[in-house]
Amino acid sequence: MVRDITLGQYLPGNSIIHKMDPRSKILLLIAYIVVIFLCRNFVSLLIISLFSILIILLTRISFLKYLKSLRMIIFVIILTGIFNLFYGTGNVLFEWWIFRITTGGVNNALFVIVRITILMMVSAVLTYTTSPTDLTDALERLMKPLSIFHVKVHEIALMMTIALRFIPVLLEETDKIMNAQKARGADMESGNVFQRVKALMPVLIPLFVSSFRRANDLAMAMECRCYNGGKNKTRMKILYFSKIDLFASIISVIIFGAVIFTNTLFQPVI
Amino acid sequence: MDKFIQVCDVYFRYDSDDESSRNNFALNGVNMEIGRGEFVAVVGHNGSGKSTLAKHFNSIYLPVAGNIYVNGINTKDDDRLFDIRKSVGLVLQNPDNQIVAGIVEEDVAFGCENLGVPSKEIRSRVDNALKTVGMYEYRTHSPDKLSGGQKQRVAIAGIIAMEPECIVLDEPTAMLDPQGRNEVISTIHDLNKRMGITIILITHYMEEAVLADRVIVMDSGKVLTEGTPKEVFSKVEMLKQHRLSVPQATELIHKLKGCGYELPECVLDENECADALAKLLTENKVGGKNNVINKS
Numbered sequence: 164m165v166r167d168i169t170l171g172q173y174l175p176g177n178s179i180i181h182k183m184d185p186r187s188k189i190l191l192l193i194a195y196i197v198v199i200f201l202c203r204n205f206v207s208l209l210i211i212s213l214f215s216i217l218i219i220l221l222t223r224i225s226f227l228k229y230l231k232s233l234r235m236i237i238f239v240i241i242l243t244g245i246f247n248l249f250y251g252t253g254n255v256l257f258e259w260w261i262f263r264i265t266t267g268g269v270n271n272a273l274f275v276i277v278r279i280t281i282l283m284m285v286s287a288v289l290t291y292t293t294s295p296t297d298l299t300d301a302l303e304r305l306m307k308p309l310s311i312f313h314v315k316v317h318e319i320a321l322m323m324t325i326a327l328r329f330i331p332v333l334l335e336e337t338d339k340i341m342n343a344q345k346a347r348g349a350d351m352e353s354g355n356v357f358q359r360v361k362a363l364m365p366v367l368i369p370l371f372v373s374s375f376r377r378a379n380d381l382a383m384a385m386e387c388r389c390y391n392g393g394k395n396k397t398r399m400k401i402l403y404f405s406k407i408d409l410f411a412s413i414i415s416v417i418i419f420g421a422v423i424f425t426n427t428l429f430q431p432v433i
Numbered sequence: 434m435d436k437f438i439q440v441c442d443v444y445f446r447y448d449s450d451d452e453s454s455r456n457n458f459a460l461n462g463v464n465m466e467i468g469r470g471e472f473v474a475v476v477g478h479n480g481s482g483k484s485t486l487a488k489h490f491n492s493i494y495l496p497v498a499g500n501i502y503v504n505g506i507n508t509k510d511d512d513r514l515f516d517i518r519k520s521v522g523l524v525l526q527n528p529d530n531q532i533v534a535g536i537v538e539e540d541v542a543f544g545c546e547n548l549g550v551p552s553k554e555i556r557s558r559v560d561n562a563l564k565t566v567g568m569y570e571y572r573t574h575s576p577d578k579l580s581g582g583q584k585q586r587v588a589i590a591g592i593i594a595m596e597p598e599c600i601v602l603d604e605p606t607a608m609l610d611p612q613g614r615n616e617v618i619s620t621i622h623d624l625n626k627r628m629g630i631t632i633i634l635i636t637h638y639m640e641e642a643v644l645a646d647r648v649i650v651m652d653s654g655k656v657l658t659e660g661t662p663k664e665v666f667s668k669v670e671m672l673k674q675h676r677l678s679v680p681q682a683t684e685l686i687h688k689l690k691g692c693g694y695e696l697p698e699c700v701l702d703e704n705e706c707a708d709a710l711a712k713l714l715t716e717n718k719v720g721g722k723n724n725v726i727n728k729s
Contacts (some may be wrong), residue, residue, distance in 0.1 A: 173535065175573040294573075295535035328535045331577040377530045383493055384531030387523040388544035388591060389515050399542035399555040 174291045178223045179407055181292045185301035187408040191415050192289050198419045199278050203431035207422045208277060214418045215281040222292050232287035233280065240279050247271040251433075270432045295327040301402065317393035325381070333374065340369050437599060437631055438467040438490060438521075443499035445485060445654075459485040460496070461654030469598070472625045472632045474642035474662075477651035478676045484526075486651070487603040487635045491521040504598070519548065522592030524602045528584035528609075529576075537579075537587050538563065538572040544595040555594075562594040563587075565628075566620050582613020586620055593624070599631035600624065606638065618644070639666070639680045643701045650677065667699035682706035 202208045251267030303320035310316045351362045445460040459482045477483040488494045492508040501508045525531050534540040545555040563569040566586040606614040624630045642648050649659040652675045669687045686700045700706045
């Protein structure tokens with residue numbers, strides 16, 4: 164069960180998207196998210212959806228993987244979809260007791276579902292095609308200006324690298340501890356919410372203790388490899404803005420422009 | 434042989450608030466010398482101070498009294514800390530806890546990046562290090578998909594990429610299965626033979642110690658005895674007194690000798706043991722065979 168988590172999962176590959184500079188990927192993703200929420204009619208939504216599908220195809224990663232990235236939030240999508248269905252104005256299509264479905268509601272639900280779905284999938288493009296270190300490296304560079312405000316940019320980036328690295332390790336450990344406690348007769352599946360939370364304590368305490376031990380070991384291993392707080396640090400991979408990035412940025416700007424233009428051109432439906 | 438590391442009368446104790454344990458020294462006057470290019474195994478039972486000693490070689494711990502010189506540099510010299518850590522690499526027991534980055538090659542590059550090696554050179558160093566330990570084809574993998582032995586080899590590659598003169602391995606095989614253990618041990622021997630890297634292997638597997646040039650036995654924070662594997666493992670009784678085991682083959686021959694058979698002073702592995710027994714059997718053909726079987 165814990166193996167299915169897609170957070171920070173990197174799938175090595177050789178596609179154009181893989182070769183893009185992680186910094187431009189992050190910036191374009193941010194712009195993309197803003198544009199998704201600017202969409203107010205079906206034409207613009209269609210354009211951005213087609214663009215998303217194009218990006219996903221360009222990564223040459225199986226579509227199943229993207230569907231998997233949705234599995235974690237499928238309930239969120241369904242739930243917000245249902246809520247939006249009953250929330251809106253317009254012609255009444257169906258009415259029963261306090262429930263009333265209107266054309267506005269249907270539109271709302273449709274927009275919310277499409278938006279969240281493509282948002283998740285395109286965000287997955289970033290994590291699937293960028294190695295964790297590249298990602299944190301890029302964030303470190305992008306946040307560099309913040310260091311004038313005494314934000315410890317390097318430390319934050321390192322913490323993210325380590326967090327991403329240890330998520331699977333700690334999940335596996337949680338599984339092991341849970342099994343060990345179950346073998347001793349711990350009951351974690353029955354009872355009400357409070358009882359279940361309480362039953363988790365014998366799992367969390369050993370997990371904390373072992374995390375501290377791991378942290379101690381890791382700090383020592385880092386010291387052995389001359390870690391000195393990131394002073395005079397060089398990089399194996401140099402990030403540079405290539406032709407692919409320029410090309411991708413131009414295309415994205417055109418598409419985003421088209422979305423905003425069609426937005427004003429046609430009547431907004433939500 | 435050129436002395437690479439000199440340990441001179443080193444004492445060490447862990448910080449403790451407990452008044453009664455103030456005088457428990459983990460290291461109790463250790464003296465030893467490690468030659469350049471040597472393969473030294475340090476053995477001892479749990480709590481003998483062998484792991485504590487391992488962390489002294491590259492200034493992770495500093496002696497309370499006494500001095501350690503690496504390449505003539507005192508490990509207490511704070512200005513040359515990185516010179517010491519660059520020349521003496523340390524590999525720890527748990528492979529999971531010493532891998533920093535989420536991709537194999539990026540983890541191997543971590544040490545070089547900290548040292549400020551130019552990017553192009555890092556690339557070639559990383560590739561070479563990964564080829565040396567036989568993990569090159571896994572360079573873009575995530576470490577959590579590897580086996581224990583593979584992870585440990587990645588950790589070793591991370592140290593090799595820094596081009597150290599000496600690698601200290603603190604029980605690198607303790608958490609591995611037999612196959613992973615073989616992978617790691619043969620990698621270490623390869624490094625010693627082909628690249629001339631000094632190896633200090635801390636272990637409690639006597640079978641691993643047998644393959645070293647020199648064995649140092651530690652007990653309660655002191656060096657108990659040292660010498661070639663033959664010299665050390667011929668003292669079976671003394672090792673047993675200090676709760677240490679000897680390789681199975683050595684023990685068998687020792688016991689047989691105790692029964693009055695004419696056998697060599699000390700054998701170290703199965704092949705030698707088989708040869709010695711075959712020799713014994715052919716020499717006393719009449720009835721000899723039955724005797725051996727009965728008594729052993």
